Amino acid sequence: MKKYIYTVFFLVFFLTVYGQFDPPSTSSRTNSYTLINDVKKIDFDIEKSVISFNFVTEQTTGTIHGLECKISFNPEDPDSSFFRGTAMVNTIDTNNFLRDGHLMWEKFFYKKKHPKIAFDSSQVVHFGNTNYKVIGNLTIKGTTKEVIINFVLNNESLVGKTSINTSDFGINIHKEREKNKLDITFEFPILK
Numbered sequence: 001m002k003k004y005i006y007t008v009f010f011l012v013f014f015l016t017v018y019g020q021f022d023p024p025s026t027s028s029r030t031n032s033y034t035l036i037n038d039v040k041k042i043d044f045d046i047e048k049s050v051i052s053f054n055f056v057t058e059q060t061t062g063t064i065h066g067l068e069c070k071i072s073f074n075p076e077d078p079d080s081s082f083f084r085g086t087a088m089v090n091t092i093d094t095n096n097f098l099r100d101g102h103l104m105w106e107k108f109f110y111k112k113k114h115p116k117i118a119f120d121s122s123q124v125v126h127f128g129n130t131n132y133k134v135i136g137n138l139t140i141k142g143t144t145k146e147v148i149i150n151f152v153l154n155n156e157s158l159v160g161k162t163s164i165n166t167s168d169f170g171i172n173i174h175k176e177r178e179k180n181k182l183d184i185t186f187e188f189p190i191l192k
Contacts, residue, residue: 041074041081044158044188051087054183055166057174062094064117071188073124075132075153081124083134083149086116108171114141122146130154140169149186160186 051064066088073081089111094100104111121136130153138147145168151160166173167180174180 041072042153042158043191044069044071044073045191046071046188049186049188052185052187055173056181056183057179060094060099062092064088064093065091069188073158075126075130078124078126078132081121083119083121083124083136086118089115089117108173110141119147134160138164140166141171143169145169151186155190157190158186158188160188 046067046069049067049069051067052061053064054061064087067085068087069083069085071083071085073083089109090104092100092103092109094103103109106113118139119136121134123135125133125135127133132151132153134149134151136147136149137144145164147162147164149160149162151158161184163181163183165177165180166182167177172180
């Protein structure tokens with residue numbers, strides 16, 4: 001019994017003397033938490049942002065404006081990033097007034113019924129270095145398809161590229177699907 005009491009006494013003494021420790025102060029925990037969350041998202045100049053395109057088979061280039069975007073992009077935390085926006089169909093500019101007007105007709109973009117092109121991201125993935133993939137839904141002329149935009153971040157801007165087939169969205173410039181390829185480039189200048 002004495003041996004048992006000595007053992008209990010020793011444990012109580014040991015825990016009392018050596019078991020006392022100062023837990024990390026809340027300020028140090030707050031500081032490390034703050035450092036993680038101090039990595040800020042990048043703000044872009046939407047007014048100077050440009051969406052350009054190249055209709056490959058016709059070698060027709062152009063731009064689209066009237067952008068309304070909400071971009072939350074944090075290169076250190078792509079999981080919490082998102083890209084949402086619209087562009088006005090009537091701002092399509094191929095440097096040919098007659099062709100631009102023709103594209104507004106029901107057979108093509110049908111501006112009267114579908115005045116906006118919309119994109120809403122579902123995922124942003126970091127692919128090493130300064131490369132990111134933005135996966136999301138593109139809606140043109142009432143049809144929604146998933147697209148992947150490959151972005152590269154540099155000191156001046158975030159530049160993205162993707163290709164779509166206009167016939168997938170009900171816009172058949174040519175009868176053959178493969179002749180309706182459209183390369184699209186997005187350039188979002190960084191606000192300094």
